[in-house]
Amino acid sequence: MTGHTYEICLALGVLSPMIGFWLLVFGGRVLGKPGAGWFALVTGMGVPLVLATYVLLCWLRVDDATRAALTENAARFHWATIGGVSIDIGIKLDSLTIAMFFMVTFIAFWIFFFSIGYMSGHSDEVDGKRKYWRFFAYLSLFAFSMLGLVVSSNLLFLFIFWELVGLCSYLLIGFYFHEPTPQYAQIKAFVTNRVGDFGFLIGMMLVFFHLKTLDLDQAAVVFGEQYAAGSGIFASGFTMFGWSLATILGIGLFCGAMGKSAQFPLHVWLPDAMAGPTPVSALIHAATMVAAGVYLVARVFRLMTPEALMFVAAIGCITLTLMALIALVQVDIKKCLAYSTLSQLGYMIFGMGCGAWVAALFHLVTHAFFKAMLFLGSGQVIEGCHHVQDMRRMGGLRKKMPVTCWTFFIGVLAISGAGIAGVKVGGAGIGLGGFFSKDEILAVAYVRSHEWTSYERVEEGHGGGHGSDEHASAVKVGASRVILASDPAHGDSGHGSTAHGASAHGGSHATGKAAIFENTPPLPKWMFYLALATAYITPFYMMRAWWMTFMGKPRDQHVYDHAHETPMMYIPLAVLAGGTAFASYFVFRDLFAHAAPDATDAAMVLAIDGTTHTPAMSAAHSYLVYAVGGSFVAGFALAIGIYGRGLDVAEKIKRTAGPLHTLLEKKYFIDELYHLVWIKGCLVVATVARFFDTWVLDLAYNLLGSATERFAVFIGRFVDVHGVDGIVNGISKTSLDVSDVVRSPQTGRIRSYVMFAAMVAAVVILILVFKPEPSHRLLIPSVASLGG
Amino acid sequence: MLTIGLTHYLIVAVVLFCAGLYTMMTKRNAIGILIGVELVLNSATVNLVAFDRYLGGQKLDGQITALFVIVLAAAEAAIAVGICINVYSNLGTVDVDRASRLQG
Numbered sequence: 001m002t003g004h005t006y007e008i009c010l011a012l013g014v015l016s017p018m019i020g021f022w023l024l025v026f027g028g029r030v031l032g033k034p035g036a037g038w039f040a041l042v043t044g045m046g047v048p049l050v051l052a053t054y055v056l057l058c059w060l061r062v063d064d065a066t067r068a069a070l071t072e073n074a075a076r077f078h079w080a081t082i083g084g085v086s087i088d089i090g091i092k093l094d095s096l097t098i099a100m101f102f103m104v105t106f107i108a109f110w111i112f113f114f115s116i117g118y119m120s121g122h123s124d125e126v127d128g129k130r131k132y133w134r135f136f137a138y139l140s141l142f143a144f145s146m147l148g149l150v151v152s153s154n155l156l157f158l159f160i161f162w163e164l165v166g167l168c169s170y171l172l173i174g175f176y177f178h179e180p181t182p183q184y185a186q187i188k189a190f191v192t193n194r195v196g197d198f199g200f201l202i203g204m205m206l207v208f209f210h211l212k213t214l215d216l217d218q219a220a221v222v223f224g225e226q227y228a229a230g231s232g233i234f235a236s237g238f239t240m241f242g243w244s245l246a247t248i249l250g251i252g253l254f255c256g257a258m259g260k261s262a263q264f265p266l267h268v269w270l271p272d273a274m275a276g277p278t279p280v281s282a283l284i285h286a287a288t289m290v291a292a293g294v295y296l297v298a299r300v301f302r303l304m305t306p307e308a309l310m311f312v313a314a315i316g317c318i319t320l321t322l323m324a325l326i327a328l329v330q331v332d333i334k335k336c337l338a339y340s341t342l343s344q345l346g347y348m349i350f351g352m353g354c355g356a357w358v359a360a361l362f363h364l365v366t367h368a369f370f371k372a373m374l375f376l377g378s379g380q381v382i383e384g385c386h387h388v389q390d391m392r393r394m395g396g397l398r399k400k401m402p403v404t405c406w407t408f409f410i411g412v413l414a415i416s417g418a419g420i421a422g423v424k425v426g427g428a429g430i431g432l433g434g435f436f437s438k439d440e441i442l443a444v445a446y447v448r449s450h451e452w453t454s455y456e457r458v459e460e461g462h463g464g465g466h467g468s469d470e471h472a473s474a475v476k477v478g479a480s481r482v483i484l485a486s487d488p489a490h491g492d493s494g495h496g497s498t499a500h501g502a503s504a505h506g507g508s509h510a511t512g513k514a515a516i517f518e519n520t521p522p523l524p525k526w527m528f529y530l531a532l533a534t535a536y537i538t539p540f541y542m543m544r545a546w547w548m549t550f551m552g553k554p555r556d557q558h559v560y561d562h563a564h565e566t567p568m569m570y571i572p573l574a575v576l577a578g579g580t581a582f583a584s585y586f587v588f589r590d591l592f593a594h595a596a597p598d599a600t601d602a603a604m605v606l607a608i609d610g611t612t613h614t615p616a617m618s619a620a621h622s623y624l625v626y627a628v629g630g631s632f633v634a635g636f637a638l639a640i641g642i643y644g645r646g647l648d649v650a651e652k653i654k655r656t657a658g659p660l661h662t663l664l665e666k667k668y669f670i671d672e673l674y675h676l677v678w679i680k681g682c683l684v685v686a687t688v689a690r691f692f693d694t695w696v697l698d699l700a701y702n703l704l705g706s707a708t709e710r711f712a713v714f715i716g717r718f719v720d721v722h723g724v725d726g727i728v729n730g731i732s733k734t735s736l737d738v739s740d741v742v743r744s745p746q747t748g749r750i751r752s753y754v755m756f757a758a759m760v761a762a763v764v765i766l767i768l769v770f771k772p773e774p775s776h777r778l779l780i781p782s783v784a785s786l787g788g
Numbered sequence: 789m790l791t792i793g794l795t796h797y798l799i800v801a802v803v804l805f806c807a808g809l810y811t812m813m814t815k816r817n818a819i820g821i822l823i824g825v826e827l828v829l830n831s832a833t834v835n836l837v838a839f840d841r842y843l844g845g846q847k848l849d850g851q852i853t854a855l856f857v858i859v860l861a862a863a864e865a866a867i868a869v870g871i872c873i874n875v876y877s878n879l880g881t882v883d884v885d886r887a888s889r890l891q892g
Contacts, residue, residue, distance in 0.1 A: 747888070748887075748888030748889065749884070749885055749888060750821065750884045750887075751812070751813050751814070751815075751816070751821075751884065751885075754809070754812045754813050754821075755813050758809050758813070
C-alpha cells in the first residue's frame with residue numbers, strides 16, 4: 001500500500017458501520033428479524049474487519065522507516081479554528097491505532113455474530129413494538145463510535161466519539177427499557193460517566209488553553225517544550241491539593257478514563273450495566289468501550305507528569321484489589337465477570353501508572369479477547385438455562401454444553417495467567433493471555449517499587465535543550481534514558497521475552513527516549529504487593545465461577561434439564577478462544593512495543609517498555625516468574641478445594657466470616673454511601689431549594705404579581721377609560737360636531753349654490769373695486785378708467 | 789347722435805349677465821338653468837369682443853377667445869343636456885331641487 005491508502009481504509013472502516021446504522025434505522029423494519037442482524041454483521045463489522053485485516057497485514061510488512069513516514073504524513077483536514085487554535089480532523093496512523101482497530105473489529109465481528117443467535121431466543125418486543133433491528137442499529141452505531149475513537153488524532157474528536165460510545169452504552173444497557181432495572185442501570189452509567197467526563201473536559205480545556213493545540217502529537221511536543229523551558233503550563237503557580245497545574249491536566253484527562261474504564265470510585269456503574277443484553281456486556285462493558293479509558297491514558301501518556309502517573313497507579317491499584325475481593329462472593333455469573341473486568345481494568349490502569357505502557361495495552365488486548373469470550377460463554381449459559389444467572393442453581397453443565405464449558409475454561413486459564421514458567425517452545429513461552437501481559441505489568445511494578453534506585457542514567461549528551469536533538473523519530477525533548485546497569489544485555493531468562501519483541505526495534509528509538517530520572521519517584525511497595533496478591537485472587541474466583549457453573553453435580557434439576565447450546569452462539573466462543581491464544585503470542589505486543597517509543601517519550605515521563613523494558617524484566621523475572629506464573633495453580637487448587645464438593649464448604653466459610661462476607665457482598669457499601677451522600681444529598685438540597693423557592697422567590701413573585709395586577713386595574717379603570725379613551729372619543733365627537741356645522745351650507749340645491757357663488761363673486765369684486773390700492777387698480781381697472 | 793361705445797356694450801353684457809344669473813337662481817327646471825348659463829356665457833363673450841375692439845391691439849386675442857368660449861359653451865351644453873337626461877331617467881323629473889341626494 002502506498003500514499004494514503006491506510007487512512008482511506010481506516011476511514012472507510014469507520015464509516016461503514018455508520019452507514020449501516022442509518023440504513024438499519026430507516027430500513028431495519030423491512031429487513032426483518034434475522035435479516036437486520038446479518039445486515040449489521042456485514043456492514044457494521046464485516047467490512048471494517050476485512051479492511052482492518054488488510055491494513056494490519058500491510059502494516060506488518062513495512063519497515064520502521066516507512067511506518068514513521070506514514071505516521072508523519074497521515075492526512076489531516078482543517079476542520080475549524082477556535083480562538084486561534086486550528087483543529088484538524090484526521091487519522092492517527094500508528095501501530096497502536098492499527099492494533100486497536102483490528103482488535104475491536106475482530107472481537108466485535110464475532111459478538112455481532114453471537115448476537116444474532118442470542119437475539120433469536122429473546123423476545124424482541126418492547127411496549128408492543130418490534131425492536132430487533134434497533135438492537136443491531138445501536139450495535140452498529142457503537143461500532144462506528146468506537147472505531148472513530150480509536151483512529152482520532154485530535155483530542156476534541158476523541159472526546160466526541162468518547163461521548164458517542166457513552167451514548168451507545170446508555171442505549172444498549174437500557175435496551176429492555178420496559179423493566180425497571182435496566183432503566184436505573186442505564187441512567188447510573190450515564191450519570192457516573194458524566195462525572196468522569198467533567199474531569200476530561202477540564203483536562204481538555206487546560207490542554208487547549210495552555211498548549212494551544214488539541215492534536216495529540218503536537219500537544220505532547222508542546223508539553224515537552226514547555227517543560228524544558230519552564231514556560232506555559234509549568235510557569236503557572238497554581239496548585240491544588242499540592243498538585244501543579246500540569247499534574248491537574250493529566251489527572252483531569254485521567255478522570256475521563258476513570259469514568260469510562262470504571263475505576264474506583266466511579267466503578268459503580270459497570271456491575272449494574274450487566275442488566276443489558278449479554279452481547280452488549282461482552283462487547284461494550286468488557287472488551288472495547290471500557291478499555292477506551294486505558295486507550296485514552298495511553299494516548300495522553302505524554303501529558304502526564306510523574307505525580308499524575310502516581311495518581312493513576314494508585315487508583316488502578318485500589319480498583320484492582322477491591323474489585324477482585326468483591327468478585328469472590330458474587331453468585332451471579334455476569335456480576336462475577338463484571339467485577340473481574342473491573343479488577344483487570346484496574347491492572348491496566350495500574351500498569352499505565354507504573355509506566356508499563358506496552359504491558360498495559362498488551363493486557364488490554366489479551367483481556368479483550370478472553371473477557372469477550374467469557375461473557376459470551378456466560379451469555380450462552382444464561383440463554384441455555386432460560387435466563388437463570390445464579391451460579392448456585394447451575395452446576396454440571398459440562399455435559400449439556402461442552403463447547404461452552406471448555407472455551408470458558410480457556411478463558412479462565414487466560415485471565416488467571418496460566419502458563420508454564422521457564423519452559424519455552426519454539427522461542428515462545430507456553431501460556432495464555434494474562435500469563436504474559438499481567439506478568440509484565442507486575443514485573444514493571446516490581447522494578448519501579450524495589451529496584452528503582454539501582455537504575456542509572458546514561459547521558460546521551462544532548463543536554464537539556466530540545467533544539468539540539470536531531471532524532472526525528474522521537475519527541476525532541478530531554479536527554480537521558482534509563483537502562484538497567486546490572487544487565488545491559490537483552491536477557492532471555494523471562495518466559496515471554498520473545499513475545500516482548502525487544503530485539504526487533506533495537507536501539508533506534510532508545511536513543512531519543514527521554515526520562516527525567518529524579519522526578520520519577522519509586523512506586524510505594526504496597527502497590528506492588530497488592531497487585532501481586534490480587535494475581536492470586538483472580539484464578540480463585542474465576543475457577544470458582546467455572547466450577548460452580550460447569551462442574552460438580554446439577555443443583556437445580558429443572559435448569560439442568562433445559563440447558564442446551566446452539567452453534568450460532570458457540571462458534572464465536574471457539575473463534576475467540578483461538579483469538580485468545582493468538583493474541584497471547586503474536587503481533588500485538590510487537591505492535592505496541594513499536595508504538596511505545598513515540599508514544600511514551602516525554603520530558604518527564606519514564607517509560608519502562610519496549611527497548612528499555614526487557615532488561616529490567618530479566619532481573620526481576622528470575623524469581624518473580626515463579627511467584628506470578630505459579631499463582632494460578634494456587635488459586636485453582638483453593639477454588640477446587642472449596643467448591644469441589646458442592647457449596648457446603650463455602651457456606652461454612654461464609655458463616656465463619658460473616659461480617660466480612662457481608663461487607664464484600666454489599667460491595668463495601670459504596671452504593672449505599674453514594675445513595676446517602678449524593679442522592680440523599682441531592683434530595684436535601686432539593687428540599688431546601690424548594691423551601692426557598694416557595695417561601696422566598698414565589699412569595700416575592702406573587703407579591704410583585706399582585707401589585708402589578710392592582711396597578712393594571714387602576715390603569716384600566718381610570719387612566720384608560722378617562723384619559724386615553726376620553727381623548728380618542730373627544731376627537732371623534734369634535735369631528736362630528738364640526739362636520740355638522742360644515743355641511744349645513746351644502747343643501748343640495750343648485751340654486752342656492754349659484755347664489756352663494758354670485759354673492760361671493762360680488763363681494764370680491766366690490767372689495768377689489770373699492771379698495772384704494774394702486775397695485776390693484778393696475779390689475780383691474782376701475783369702471784371710470786374703462787369708460788375712457 | 790349717440791355714438792355706440794364700449795360702455796354700451798358693457799351695459800348689454802351686464803344686462804345679459806344679470807338676466808342669466810337671475811335665471812340660474814330662480815329656475816328649478818334644469819333646462820332653464822342651462823339657458824341661464826348660456827346667457828352668462830354670452831355676456832362674457834360680448835365683453836371679450838367689446839374689450840378687444842376698443843382696447844385690444846392688432847392680434848384679435850379677445851375675439852379668438854370669444855370663439856373658444858362659443859365652442860366651449862356648445863360642448864358644455866351638450867354635457868349639461870346629457871346630465872339632464874340622466875337626472876330625468878333617474879328621478880322622472882328635471883327639477884333640480886329634487887336632485888338633492890348629495891346634500892350634507
